[in-house]
Amino acid sequence: MRSDGKQRAPWGLKLAAGLGLAFMHLPIALIFVYAFTTEDKSYQWPPPGFTLKWLEVTWNRPDVWEALKLSLQTATVSTLIAMVLGTLCAAAVSRTKFFGRETISLLVILPIALPGIITGIALRSAFSIADIPFSIWTIILGHATFCVVVVYNNAVARFRRTSGSLVEASMDLGANSFQTFRHVILPNIGTALLAGGMLAFALSFDEVIVTTFTAGQQSTLPIWMLEELVRPRQRPVTNVVAMVVVLVTVLPILAAYYLTRDGDQVAGSGK
Amino acid sequence: MTTSASPATTVQRESAVLPGQGGITGALSDKFWRNPKLLLILMLTPPALWLGIIYLGSLFALLAQSFFSIDEFSGMVQYELTLKTYGELFRPANLDIIIRTVSMAVIVTLAAACVAFPIGYFAARYARGKWKALFYIGVMLPLWSSYLVKVYAWKLILAKEGILTWIFTKLHLTWLLEAWLTIPIIGGYSLSVSYTGTFLVFLYVWLPFMVLPVQAALERVPGSFIEASGDLGATPGQTFRHVIFPLALPGIVAGSIFTFSLTLGDYIIPQIVGSSRLFIGQAVYAQQGTAGNIPLAAAFTVVPIVIMGFYLWGAKRMGAFDAL
Numbered sequence: 001m002r003s004d005g006k007q008r009a010p011w012g013l014k015l016a017a018g019l020g021l022a023f024m025h026l027p028i029a030l031i032f033v034y035a036f037t038t039e040d041k042s043y044q045w046p047p048p049g050f051t052l053k054w055l056e057v058t059w060n061r062p063d064v065w066e067a068l069k070l071s072l073q074t075a076t077v078s079t080l081i082a083m084v085l086g087t088l089c090a091a092a093v094s095r096t097k098f099f100g101r102e103t104i105s106l107l108v109i110l111p112i113a114l115p116g117i118i119t120g121i122a123l124r125s126a127f128s129i130a131d132i133p134f135s136i137w138t139i140i141l142g143h144a145t146f147c148v149v150v151v152y153n154n155a156v157a158r159f160r161r162t163s164g165s166l167v168e169a170s171m172d173l174g175a176n177s178f179q180t181f182r183h184v185i186l187p188n189i190g191t192a193l194l195a196g197g198m199l200a201f202a203l204s205f206d207e208v209i210v211t212t213f214t215a216g217q218q219s220t221l222p223i224w225m226l227e228e229l230v231r232p233r234q235r236p237v238t239n240v241v242a243m244v245v246v247l248v249t250v251l252p253i254l255a256a257y258y259l260t261r262d263g264d265q266v267a268g269s270g271k
Numbered sequence: 272m273t274t275s276a277s278p279a280t281t282v283q284r285e286s287a288v289l290p291g292q293g294g295i296t297g298a299l300s301d302k303f304w305r306n307p308k309l310l311l312i313l314m315l316t317p318p319a320l321w322l323g324i325i326y327l328g329s330l331f332a333l334l335a336q337s338f339f340s341i342d343e344f345s346g347m348v349q350y351e352l353t354l355k356t357y358g359e360l361f362r363p364a365n366l367d368i369i370i371r372t373v374s375m376a377v378i379v380t381l382a383a384a385c386v387a388f389p390i391g392y393f394a395a396r397y398a399r400g401k402w403k404a405l406f407y408i409g410v411m412l413p414l415w416s417s418y419l420v421k422v423y424a425w426k427l428i429l430a431k432e433g434i435l436t437w438i439f440t441k442l443h444l445t446w447l448l449e450a451w452l453t454i455p456i457i458g459g460y461s462l463s464v465s466y467t468g469t470f471l472v473f474l475y476v477w478l479p480f481m482v483l484p485v486q487a488a489l490e491r492v493p494g495s496f497i498e499a500s501g502d503l504g505a506t507p508g509q510t511f512r513h514v515i516f517p518l519a520l521p522g523i524v525a526g527s528i529f530t531f532s533l534t535l536g537d538y539i540i541p542q543i544v545g546s547s548r549l550f551i552g553q554a555v556y557a558q559q560g561t562a563g564n565i566p567l568a569a570a571f572t573v574v575p576i577v578i579m580g581f582y583l584w585g586a587k588r589m590g591a592f593d594a595l
Contacts, residue, residue, distance in 0.1 A: 009397040016389030021406070023386070024413040024478060027424035030434065034427055043430035045437045085318040092314040096307065104315065107322050113528075114579065115536015117552045118333075118572045119326070121559055125336060125569070126329030145326050148318065176300030177310075199415065206417040209539065225419045229426065229543050242420045253415045257408060 028246060035243040040236045054236040064241060067224040074136060074220060075204040078143035082200045083193060085144070086151025094159035111146040119146065120213030127214070134216025142214040143207060147200035154196030154260065155189055162188045195259040198252035206249055221245065337569035348566060356566045360574065365554070369574055372551040375466075376534035379473045380527045383481040386474070387526065388519070391486035396494065410486075414479035422543055425472045429463040429544060459546055469545035476540065477533050481526035488522020489515075524586045531582060535575040551575060 009017075035054065037047035058064055089108055093101055111119055123142050132138060166188070170180040208222035215223060221241070228238040303310040339348055340355040359365060394406040413421070428435050439448045452458040452465060459465030492515060500510040538552025549557070551571055558568035 009393060013389055013393055013397075017393035020386050020390040020478075020482075021409050023475070024409065027421065027428060027475065028413065028416060030427055031420060031424050042432050043427045044432045045427075045434040081321075085321055088314045089318040092311055096311055098311060104319065107327070108318070111322075111326055113532065113583075115532055115552070115575050117536045117538055117555055118330070118576065121555060121568060121572060122329040122333040123325075124559070125565060126325075126332050129332055141325055145322065148322070171304070176297050177303050178296045178300060202415050206419070208419055209537075222417070222419050225423065226539065229419065229423055238423070242417075242423050245417045245420050249416050250412060253411060254408070257411060261404075 031239065031242050031246060034239045037236070037239070043235070054240050058237050058240040058244075061237060063219075064221075064224065064237065067219050067221045070136065070139075070218060071205055071221040074139050074143055075201050077140050078147050078204045079197050079200045081140070081144040082147035082151050083197050086148045086196060086200075087155050087189070087193060089148065090152050090155035090159055094156050095164075108149050108152050112149050116146075116207075116209035117213075120210040123210070124213040134214065134218070136218070138214045138216070139211055139218075139220065142210045143204040146207075146210065147204055150200045150203055151193065151196035154192045154199070158189045158192035191259040195256035198256040198259075202249045202252045206245070333569050333572065336565050337573055339566045341564050341566055356570045357573075359567055360570055365571075368549050368551055368554050371548065372535055373578065375470065375473065375550070376531045379470060379477065379534050380481075380530045382470070382474050383478050383530045384485070384523050384527065386478060387481035387485050388523075390482050391489050391519075391522070392515075394482075394486050395489035395492075410479050410482045414483070418476060419539075421476050422472060422540055425468075425475060425544060426463065429461070429468045429471070431461045431463070435462065463544055464546055466546060469541050472540050472544050473534050473537070477530040480529035480533070481523075484525035485519060485522045488519045488525070492518045521589055524589050528579075528582065528586055532575070532579050535578065 036050045038049040038051045166184055170184045338352050340353045342349050398406050439445050457466045462468045500514045536552050538556050541550040555568045555571045558564045
């Protein structure tokens with residue numbers, strides 16, 4: 001007798017799971033409350049009152065805009081580079097078996113498997129050895145390196161589910177490699193790529209550990225926040241920025257989830 | 272018979288070989304078809320070059336520097352091979368840093384496994400349909416949302432005038448909090464400058480990395496195993512110990528790779544929430560920045576690399592990579 005779905009969870013398990021989920025979400029929810037507090041000298045709870053004043057104050061802060069602009073530029077360029085490199089890598093690894101295939105997958109995963117501080121300090125010492133001055137490009141260099149893996153993971157999973165016979169059929173029907181790529185492969189892996197790209201964007205937009213080593217004097221939004229965390233000077237503005245960062249990262253994540261959700265129903269997977 | 276058959280086959284052969292395709296794309300495409308290796312090399316070269324040169328190149332450059340040493344008087348790096356810098360790691364002060372970081376990583380990993388298990392188990396076995404999606408998003412959102420914002424949220428929570436103190440006051444449990452803070456090592460002036468605070472933030476920030484693999488491993492435990500165990504007379508506790516836990520272990524180990532490695536290398540959390548005593552990441556940051564001692568900083572980074580090397584080797588033997 002199958003009893004899947006009929007059984008009820010023991011209340012202890014429900015409680016533990018519920019508390020665990022609450023533990024993961026309440027702190028982030030707290031940010032949204034603090035963004036509207038009237039208190040500006042301490043982290044007082046409960047907030048003495050609520051105001052929209054800090055939204056306006058933050059809006060008129062040029063340093064926040066500068067940091068946001070740099071973050072968006074970095075994340076966009078890094079994501080594009082990561083999408084190209086990650087897709088190429090995934091296509092090569094999933095289509096064929098070749099010598100060193102395992103090494104390639106390890107190489108892709110290594111930048112996030114090793115602690116970020118190692119990637120950061122390694123890049124920084126390499127820049128100083130090669131006499132490369134810090135610029136937006138040194139930041140992008142670091143970000144693209146660890147963003148490749150996100151795109152790669154998404155693309156590999158989709159390639160695995162996309163049947164190889166679709167490609168063969170396309171070729172048999174007279175399409176050349178480029179036409180096959182354009183009309184058969186791309187539509188199949190498109191949503192996975194988009195999802196990977198969005199996650200890569202969120203990852204880059206939020207990255208701070210590697211960035212502190214590769215940014216020099218410029219600040220991305222996370223670096224701006226880090227400075228505020230270490231030496232709080234304008235708590236209310238930081239609260240608002242934190243809220244905006246949550247919103248900017250949550251949207252691509254939700255979008256990525258909806259794009260890959262139905263991945264199992266991709267054409268040609270019923271093999 | 273044979274004479275009449277041979278022209279027929281040649282005709283067939285001719286029709287089976289299509290004429291080459293026109294244009295540059297067509298010609299290229301034909302080339303790729305005849306020589307799949309060429310396409311493979313073309314596809315692999317850009318990512319391999321990028322990761323090989325930029326990433327591995329800088330990594331090796333860093334590791335090479337750990338074999339240099341710094342002149343104690345002039346503060347200049349001496350470019351001759353020596354193991355002196357590695358010897359410095361074993362000075363009591365530096366050894367303390369390593370032990371402190373590794374113990375924190377172990378405790379955070381164990382706690383994360385305990386908190387993650389019920390979430391993963393519920394999501395894998397009882398949540399269906401809409402609830403399952405909700406659980407998945409419920410884990411994905413904290414996983415991907417901003418690291419700094421999460422740390423910042425805890426700074427708000429742990430502050431002396433913050434919500435946690437407020438809750439303890441409302442519950443008339445302030446004495447409990449104060450008693451906890453007087454415990455020697457884990458206590459401190461307030462939660463935000465104690466190891467307890469550091470631990471809570473680490474646990475919070477890395478928890479989703481544990482939930483996902485644990486859930487994935489538990490999804491693969493067939494419900495019939497658990498029923499069979501119960502039918503054979505095992506109590507729920509015995510079923511957990513002898514059936515569920517061993518099958519979930521690869522998932523826990525896979526998750527622990529993240530919680531362990533991320534705790535080892537982090538330098539921002541202990542800097543913002545915690546006592547002033549250093550962790551490995553902070554030591555690396557201080558050595559390369561203010562102290563200008565790149566060789567010692569490089570030697571310090573080797574510690575997590577070596578620890579993670581052994582860890583990954585052990586994890587691979589336990590089959591943890593299949594659970595990723």
